[in-house]
Amino acid sequence: MLEILKASLSVYLPEVVCILLMCFLLIAESMHEKEGTDRIKVYVLATAGLLLAGVFLVLNLSLAPTGAFYNAVVIDSFGTFAKLIMVAGTIGTIWMARQSGDIYTTMKSEFAILAVGTLVGGMLLASANNMLTLYLGIETLSILSYVMATLKRENSASTEAGMKYALYGGLTAGVMLFGMSHIYGMMGSIQFSEIVVKMGMLSGADQVFMMASFLMFFAGIGYKVSAFPFHMWSPDVYQGSPIPVTAFFAIVPKMAGLAVLIRISHLFFSEANGMSSAWIGLLHVVAALTMTVGNITAIGQDSVKRLLAFSSIGHVGMMIMGIVVLDAVGIRAILFYGVTYLFMTLVVFWVTSVLSDAYGTDSQAVFKGLIGRHPSMAIAMIIALFSLAGLPPLSGFVAKFNIISVVVEKGYFGLAFIAALNSVIGLYYYMKLAKEMVFSKSETTGDVPGFTDGVRVSIVALSVPIVLYGIFFGGLMTAAGNAVIFLK
Amino acid sequence: MISLASYLVISMILFAIGITVMIARKNIVAILLGIELILNAAALNFVAYSKFVTQNLDGHVFSLFIIVIAAAEAAVGLAIVIRFFQLKETIHIDEATQLRN
Numbered sequence: 001m002l003e004i005l006k007a008s009l010s011v012y013l014p015e016v017v018c019i020l021l022m023c024f025l026l027i028a029e030s031m032h033e034k035e036g037t038d039r040i041k042v043y044v045l046a047t048a049g050l051l052l053a054g055v056f057l058v059l060n061l062s063l064a065p066t067g068a069f070y071n072a073v074v075i076d077s078f079g080t081f082a083k084l085i086m087v088a089g090t091i092g093t094i095w096m097a098r099q100s101g102d103i104y105t106t107m108k109s110e111f112a113i114l115a116v117g118t119l120v121g122g123m124l125l126a127s128a129n130n131m132l133t134l135y136l137g138i139e140t141l142s143i144l145s146y147v148m149a150t151l152k153r154e155n156s157a158s159t160e161a162g163m164k165y166a167l168y169g170g171l172t173a174g175v176m177l178f179g180m181s182h183i184y185g186m187m188g189s190i191q192f193s194e195i196v197v198k199m200g201m202l203s204g205a206d207q208v209f210m211m212a213s214f215l216m217f218f219a220g221i222g223y224k225v226s227a228f229p230f231h232m233w234s235p236d237v238y239q240g241s242p243i244p245v246t247a248f249f250a251i252v253p254k255m256a257g258l259a260v261l262i263r264i265s266h267l268f269f270s271e272a273n274g275m276s277s278a279w280i281g282l283l284h285v286v287a288a289l290t291m292t293v294g295n296i297t298a299i300g301q302d303s304v305k306r307l308l309a310f311s312s313i314g315h316v317g318m319m320i321m322g323i324v325v326l327d328a329v330g331i332r333a334i335l336f337y338g339v340t341y342l343f344m345t346l347v348v349f350w351v352t353s354v355l356s357d358a359y360g361t362d363s364q365a366v367f368k369g370l371i372g373r374h375p376s377m378a379i380a381m382i383i384a385l386f387s388l389a390g391l392p393p394l395s396g397f398v399a400k401f402n403i404i405s406v407v408v409e410k411g412y413f414g415l416a417f418i419a420a421l422n423s424v425i426g427l428y429y430y431m432k433l434a435k436e437m438v439f440s441k442s443e444t445t446g447d448v449p450g451f452t453d454g455v456r457v458s459i460v461a462l463s464v465p466i467v468l469y470g471i472f473f474g475g476l477m478t479a480a481g482n483a484v485i486f487l488k
Numbered sequence: 489m490i491s492l493a494s495y496l497v498i499s500m501i502l503f504a505i506g507i508t509v510m511i512a513r514k515n516i517v518a519i520l521l522g523i524e525l526i527l528n529a530a531a532l533n534f535v536a537y538s539k540f541v542t543q544n545l546d547g548h549v550f551s552l553f554i555i556v557i558a559a560a561e562a563a564v565g566l567a568i569v570i571r572f573f574q575l576k577e578t579i580h581i582d583e584a585t586q587l588r589n
Contacts, residue, residue, distance in 0.1 A: 132550055139557045146564050156575040160584045163572055166565045167519055171510055173561075174526030177554065178503055181530045181547075185537035190546045236587040 008068035011060060011075045014053040014083065015123050021049030022116045029109040042109040043098055046116065050091050057084050061483065067129060071191060074129040078331060081483035082126045082259040085338045089251030090119045092346045092462070093244050099455055101357035102242035103151055111151060115248055118144040122256035125224075126263075131180050131190040134260060138176070138220060141253055142169045148248065149241045161240025168223065168233040176220025182213040192267055199268060199275070211278050214268075218282070221264070224257030227320060228289040231313050235297075238309030243356065246305055247349035250312045255338055258319055262331060265323050276326075283324045288418045291317030295425040304352050304362045307429065308345075311388060314426060315341055321419060322403050325410045328484040333402040335480035336473070340387065340395040343465045347384035350459050351377055354450035364433060369442025374451055378437045380463040387466045389430040390423050395469035402477075495536035502529035516572070516579045520565050527558045 009016065028042050057080050065076035097103055097111045121140025128134035146169065150162030180190075186206065187195045202210060219230060226234040238246045265283070269276035294313030301307040315337075322334040354377075355370075356362040371378035387396030400423060408416045469476055502525050509522030531551040538547025573579050 132546075132553060135550075136553065136557070139561065143557075143561055143564050146568060150568050150571060153571055154575075156572075157586050159568065159571045159575055160586050162568045163516065163584060164587070166561075166568055167510075167516075167523075170520070170523035170561060170565065171507075171526070174503075174506065174523055174530065177527060177530035178499075178533065181499075181533035181537065181550075184534060184547060184550070185541050188542040188544070190550060240587050 004070070011063065011066055012068050012073070014056040014060065014080075014087075015120060017049060017053040017056060018116055018120045018123065021046065021053070022113055022120070024049070025109060025113045025116065029113065032109070037105075038098075039109050042112055043094065046094050046112045047091055050087050050094075050116070050119075054084060054087050057087065071193065072130055072133050073124065073127045075127055077483040078262070078335075079127040079259060081335050081480065082255050082338070083123050085255050085335075085342055086119055086122050086126070086252045089248065089255070089342050089346070090115050092342075093248040093251070095458065096247060096346070096350050096353060097242075097244035099450065099452070100242065100244050100353050101450075102353065103244060107151060111148070111244065114144050114148050114151075115252075118148065118248070119252060122252050125256040126259035128260060128263070129192050131184065131192075135173075135177065135180065137256070137260070138224060139173060141224065141256060142173065145169075145249065145253060148245045149237055151245055152242050157240040158242065159240075161237045164233055164240075165237045168230075172219045172223035172230060175216050179213040179216025179219070183210065183217065186210055186213070196267055200271065200273075202275075204274075207275050211275055214275075214279065215282070217264075221257055221261050222286065224253050225261060225316050225320075226254070226290075226313050227286050227316060228293055229286075231290065231293065234313060235306050235309040238312075239303055239306045243305065243349055243353040243362070246308075247345060247353075250308070250345050250349070251342055254312070254316060258316070258323075258334065258338070261320070262323055262334065265326060266331075270326055280324055280326065283320060284412070284415060287317050287320040287324060288415060289317070290314070290320060291419060291422040295422045295429075298429050299425065301429075302363050304356075304364060304367070304433070307364075307433070308348060308352070311426065311429070312345070314422060315388075318400065318403055318419060318422070321407050321415060324412065324415065325406050328481075329406050329409075330403075331484045332477065332481045333399070333406050335483060336402055336477055337399040339476060339480070340399045340466065340469055343462055343469075344384045344387050344396060347380055347459055347463050347466070348388070350455070350462070351381045351384075354448060354455060357450050358448045364436055365443070367433060367436045368440040370437040372442060373445070373447060374456075376456060376460060377451055380459050381437065382434050383463050383466055385430040385434050387470070389427045391427070393467075393470045395466050395473065398470055398473045492536055492540040495532060495540075499529040499532040499536070502526075502532065514581050516569050516581055517566075519581065520562060520569070523565075524558060524562065527554055530554060 028045050032039055060080045061077050067074050094112050103111055121137050125137030128137050146162050146166040149165050150159055152158035184190055187198045223230040269279040291314050294310045298307050298310035319334050319337050322330040355366045359366045387394035390396045390400040404416050404419050506522045506525030510519050531554040534547040534551045576583050
């Protein structure tokens with residue numbers, strides 16, 4: 001008993017560090033004496049703790065896949081890679097929250113505490129190996145996210161965002177649980193490995209019933225990644241929440257949801273039979289519709305936050321394409337996409353955050369003539385936008401090219417065609433924003449106060465990998481390629 | 489003798505009522521109640537399957553977790569509804585129209 005606990009904890013260190021960090025952050029915040037001053041200690045502590053968790057994650061990368069806590073969670077390099085992306089996203093958004101005026105000064109460490117807590121939920125989800133841990137992970141992620149969306153509590157838009165998130169979240173979690181309960185009844189276990197064994201022995205009628213249960217199961221995960229029929233909450237929540245929270249939502253819950261969707265698809269549906277072709281068909285339709293709906297609705301959005309919400313829906317559709325092929329190359333493509341998407345998202349949201357703080361709105365008009373006032377910031381933003389659109393030689397192009405080539409190799413030409421069309425649509429609205437920055441005349445002159453030296457350095461530093469991974473993608477590609485091991 | 493089928497029918501009815509409440513009612517607290525009904529339908533399923541089919545404790549444990557998490561979710565949900573009421577002085581879902589296309 002004790003031996004098992006010890007062995008489990010030794011591979012579960014990153015999560016343990018994050019949980020302890022959450023407690024310490026709470027203590028650090030309560031020891032903060034001067035109201036309304038900068039909490040540098042909290043940021044140093046949060047960064048140090050998350051970096052420590054990152055170090056343990058990197059050490060876990062080379063580990064052979066092991067089950068921990070009686071196989072309730074599985075530690076493999078695929079899940080660890082996804083967790084690394086989430087940890088990096090959390091560090092980035094915590095520092096973004098430090099300078100953001102969108103979060104009340106007295107609540108800034110609450111953002112850090114909640115973000116670390118949500119991260120723990122995401123990590124649990126990314127390594128879930130039975131239905132109970134999966135449900136716990138999703139709910140830890142969701143419940144803390146509802147609070148984060150409502151962080152700006154005197155603001156009715158933020159409250160409305162949190163409420164919509166909570167109501168949609170409760171509904172999809174309930175539907176998912178209902179599906180899970182039937183899967184449990186049919187298979188007699190909540191452990192993934194035992195369900196897989198029994199799934200091969202199902203009769204035709206049972207398979208249909210099982211597929212219906214899996215459809216309900218998909219509702220819960222689809223909601224977390226904001227896939228097509230469950231994406232309606234996402235633009236509203238993104239627009240209403242404070243910007244650092246929006247950036248956080250665009251990275252951490254999405255990566256966690258994608259990780260669990262990948263794990264489920266590969267565990268349950270990698271053998272060719274009626275059920276797996278039904279699941280692949282479902283993912284086909286979901287991927288195509290998610291991309292198309294996201295990109296088409298993004299056209300004509302004036303609020304930049306809302307535009308980025310729709311664009312992130314489009315990107316999720318693109319990443320789901322990598323799951324459709326159900327092989328290791330697809331996972332590699334998704335992980336690479338995840339890393340590049342992390343940097344692009346951080347840059348775009350950070351610049352938007354500073355500008356919307358300065359002008360009190362996140363309309364596209366605040367970007368007018370940015371190149372004349374802050375050339376470095378405008379160039380970083382344009383690089384990130386071009387990369388999101390998938391233009392060479394930036395990393396977004398490599399990521400998109402990878403995914404599409406994987407799909408083409410499998411012979412899904414229709415899906416590849418839809419993806420290419422979507423890239424063109426995406427190009428239009430990203431270019432429009434870039435055009436505002438370069439060719440429009442600015443209504444005001446002078447520096448934007450939020451672009452302090454520290455912020456400028458951070459944004460430029462974050463935009464460097466976008467360019468570098470577009471040219472020297474070999475190393476990251478190999479790292480992502482090594483991280484595709486599963487415990488069956 | 490109560491059979492598995494009766495439990496499943498009851499839980500199906502609970503689920504349907506929950507969904508209907510969520511769609512039809514405009515009061516946010518009533519919508520939260522609808523979520524509870526859906527969660528309870530799932531919990532009932534887990535216990536029934538555990539007793540009649542699988543004969544192991546997984547289902548019982550799962551339903552306990554559902555109860556705990558449902559309570560946490562309701563607490564956060566109600567806190568948000570209270571904020572909403574303080575800002576808008578109503579808990580009618582149709583008043584939540586600030587964010588839309």
